[in-house]
Amino acid sequence: MKLATKFIHAGAAPDPSTGAIMTPIYQTSTYVQEAPGKNKGYEYARSQNPTRKALEDALAIIENGKFGLAFSSGVAATDSVIKLLNPGDEVIAANDMYGGSYRLFSKVWERYGIKFVYVDTCNTENVKTAITANTKLIWLETPSNPLMNITDISSVAAIAKKAGALLCVDNTFASPYLQNPLDLGADIVMHSSTKYLGGHSDVIQGALMMNDATLREKLYFIQKSCGAVPGPMDCFLVLRGIKTLHVRMKQHCENGHVIAHFLRKHPSVDKVYWCGFADHPNYDIAKIQMRAFGGMMSFTLKDDSAAAAMKVLSSTQLFSLAESLGGVESLINHPASMTHASIPREERIKNGLSDGLIRLSIGIEDADDLVEDLKQAIG
Numbered sequence: 001m002k003l004a005t006k007f008i009h010a011g012a013a014p015d016p017s018t019g020a021i022m023t024p025i026y027q028t029s030t031y032v033q034e035a036p037g038k039n040k041g042y043e044y045a046r047s048q049n050p051t052r053k054a055l056e057d058a059l060a061i062i063e064n065g066k067f068g069l070a071f072s073s074g075v076a077a078t079d080s081v082i083k084l085l086n087p088g089d090e091v092i093a094a095n096d097m098y099g100g101s102y103r104l105f106s107k108v109w110e111r112y113g114i115k116f117v118y119v120d121t122c123n124t125e126n127v128k129t130a131i132t133a134n135t136k137l138i139w140l141e142t143p144s145n146p147l148m149n150i151t152d153i154s155s156v157a158a159i160a161k162k163a164g165a166l167l168c169v170d171n172t173f174a175s176p177y178l179q180n181p182l183d184l185g186a187d188i189v190m191h192s193s194t195k196y197l198g199g200h201s202d203v204i205q206g207a208l209m210m211n212d213a214t215l216r217e218k219l220y221f222i223q224k225s226c227g228a229v230p231g232p233m234d235c236f237l238v239l240r241g242i243k244t245l246h247v248r249m250k251q252h253c254e255n256g257h258v259i260a261h262f263l264r265k266h267p268s269v270d271k272v273y274w275c276g277f278a279d280h281p282n283y284d285i286a287k288i289q290m291r292a293f294g295g296m297m298s299f300t301l302k303d304d305s306a307a308a309a310m311k312v313l314s315s316t317q318l319f320s321l322a323e324s325l326g327g328v329e330s331l332i333n334h335p336a337s338m339t340h341a342s343i344p345r346e347e348r349i350k351n352g353l354s355d356g357l358i359r360l361s362i363g364i365e366d367a368d369d370l371v372e373d374l375k376q377a378i379g
């Protein structure tokens with residue numbers, strides 16, 4: 001089935017009690033049982049909810065997986081993956097990833113005896129070198145946040161398999177419209193559904209998708225035991241968001257192309273980080289594992305100072321200064337003081353994330369208006 005059809009029909013079935021075409025918001029905490037142990041498959045809403053079930057079925061389908069699980073946030077989904085591990089286990093993670101993932105790993109999970117090793121995963125040799133007998137999980141983010149580095153998923157999947165470790169890919173930036181890590185050998189795909197899946201900046205939610213039934217059972221057990229489940233209203237919103245994912249992504253990509261090329265030609269702009277440029281260091285891999293290049297990008301000015309960046313950040317009219325991404329409206333962000341503030345400055349600079357870096361989430365407004373806005377803001 002083609003993407004557009006899949007995104008609209010994924011997980012959708014008329015509601016059995018009324019025929020409602022949209023799965024209703026089952027706003028209930030419990031379900032009445034006919035007799036002790038005799039029920040319709042629903043006992044208590046932390047464990048099962050029909051709205052969540054419809055969403056989880058859709059999540060599986062859009063990532064070409066067998067199973068999907070929805071969580072109360074992206075970090076709750078990430079947290080659940082780490083809970084598969086035991087003290088003494090090691091994780092190899094990308095050194096250029098979402099600041100909140102780094103915070104969760106380094107500030108929370110390290111205290112429980114799980115070791116994290118951060119490497120530049122773009123060079124897959126670094127991953128190979130970091131493998132030890134205790135490596136149980138490899139955590140990738142591609143394209144990465146905010147520098148848009150690309151990691152070869154298939155090649156890391158082969159390394160993980162050989163080492164007997166799980167591979168989890170944070171696919172938030174690409175969305176299932178651009179890339180499907182399970183098809184490339186990943187064991188788990190993670191999404192912050194808050195971003196492109198929801199798409200309208202009105203919900204916080206996370207997702208995990210997988211093919212292995214045993215892995216699904218373990219993660220479902222963690223979901224139910226730890227309780228980071230989304231409410232039915234939020235499930236409804238993400239389910240609705242998925243129905244227009246392809247139309248939105250097409251426009252995000254088109255606008256992204258226009259803005260990236262505009263920035264690149266601007267005399268005050270130094271570097272533009274966008275994986276659709278033919279001279280992007282990982283363009284060959286991006287072209288193979290992604291269908292297009294998306295609407296996320298970062299750039300630096302020739303004056304790569306926080307002060308110069310601040311001037312642009314406070315001058316845009318259409319681009320709103322905000323964290324987050326993937327909504328219909330364009331956002332502008334200062335990673336050093338906003339999304340990536342939890343990474344120590346020294347670590348941040350070492351990884352190429354300068355004080356002057358500006359990140360854009362290109363929305364689906366008219367591209368000409370977006371260009372005009374950036375033009376007046378950069379000056």
Ligand SMILES: *Cc1c(COP(=O)(O)O)cnc(C)c1O
Nearest residue numbers: 073074075098145172192194205
């Ligand atoms: C936002 C984000 C997360 C965290 O998701 P929340 O829904 O905010 O908890 C994880 N990874 C990436 C790449 C993100 O952009």
